[in-house]
Amino acid sequence: MKRRDSDFFSELIYEYFCEFAGIQFRIVSDDLFLKEIDFCKEKNFRPSKTPPLSAPLKIMVQYLEACFSSESSGTCSILFRHNSRDIMAKKSSSSSVSIVLDMERYTEKEVDVYKELIKVDAGRTISYGELAAKSGIPGGARFIGNTMAKNRFPVIIPCHRVIKSNGDMGNFSGGVELKEKLLRHESGIRFS
Numbered sequence: 001m002k003r004r005d006s007d008f009f010s011e012l013i014y015e016y017f018c019e020f021a022g023i024q025f026r027i028v029s030d031d032l033f034l035k036e037i038d039f040c041k042e043k044n045f046r047p048s049k050t051p052p053l054s055a056p057l058k059i060m061v062q063y064l065e066a067c068f069s070s071e072s073s074g075t076c077s078i079l080f081r082h083n084s085r086d087i088m089a090k091k092s093s094s095s096s097v098s099i100v101l102d103m104e105r106y107t108e109k110e111v112d113v114y115k116e117l118i119k120v121d122a123g124r125t126i127s128y129g130e131l132a133a134k135s136g137i138p139g140g141a142r143f144i145g146n147t148m149a150k151n152r153f154p155v156i157i158p159c160h161r162v163i164k165s166n167g168d169m170g171n172f173s174g175g176v177e178l179k180e181k182l183l184r185h186e187s188g189i190r191f192s
Contacts, residue, residue, distance in 0.1 A: 014054045017047050018061060020068035021185065023178065029056035033081050033102040036152040039174035059099050060156075067155065068185070078118060078156060082111050090118045101153050112136070113147045114157045122158075123186035127165040145170070155182070 016027045017040065024040035024047075034056045052058045063076050075097070078090040082103040089101075103111055113135045120126050128148075132140035148159040154173055160182045164170045172179035 014052070014057055015048075016052045016057045016061065017045065018064065019045070019047050020064050023068075023174075023181075025064065027052075027057055027060050029054045029060070030102075032056065033100050034060055034153065034156075035102050037154055037156065039154065039178065041174075056100065059097055062097075063099060064155070080111055080114070082106065082108075087111070087115070089115050099156060101156065105152075106150070109135075109137070109143075110147045110150065113144060114151070117157060117159065117162065120158065120161045123183065123188070125161050125163045125183065128162055128170070129165050131162055141165075149173070158182075 011030045013035065014029050016029075018025050018027070024042075024045045026038040026040050028035040028037075031054050037060070052061055059076065066075055075092060075095045077088065077092040077095070077098040079098050079100045080087040080089050080103040081100050084104075086100065087103075103114070106114070113131065116135045117126070117131060126134075128141035128144040129139075132138065132144045135144070137143055144162065148162055149171070151157050151159045151173070154160065160172055160174075160179045162170065169176045169179050
């Protein structure tokens with residue numbers, strides 16, 4: 001667990017490193033909101049030895065444990081913190097626990113795309129063009145691609161489910177192999 005002062009707001013920022021199903025994660029939060037999730041590709045990766053210090057980190061680790069143990073990942077509601085208000089992106093009927101994502105750096109249009117993407121069921125895919133149309137941006141496949149590239153919350157905002165219209169995987173921050181692995185896992189195929 002690393003703890004550092006932010007250069008921007010004099011708030012405490014927490015980092016936590018963990019691994020699930022061979023996928024290495026770096027999770028960042030402050031005391032209130034999840035700030036980002038990264039895939040780590042370092043050869044000297046070391047999971048954090050202490051428990052997560054912030055509530056958002058604790059909730060995120062529980063979410064990832066559920067996702068990668070084949071339990072339902074729908075046990076948490078997902079809220080977007082945008083323009084200083086909370087927007088319900090996905091409501092869980094089985095839990096009062098919420099993951100709150102700091103979406104302040106995104107435009108309203110990007111937030112709308114992410115809200116639409118969260119509706120895509122696990123194991124399913126959607127093309128860039130289809131997601132653009134469902135988000136009210138017909139002909140906006142390129143905008144969708146750029147929005148996916150900006151996604152700081154992979155797995156929660158499942159950009160791995162967005163593919164090209166011809167069925168090709170397209171790009172992914174963790175690499176195409178990881179994108180395929182996540183889709184196989186969601187489809188009920190165990191990690192090897």
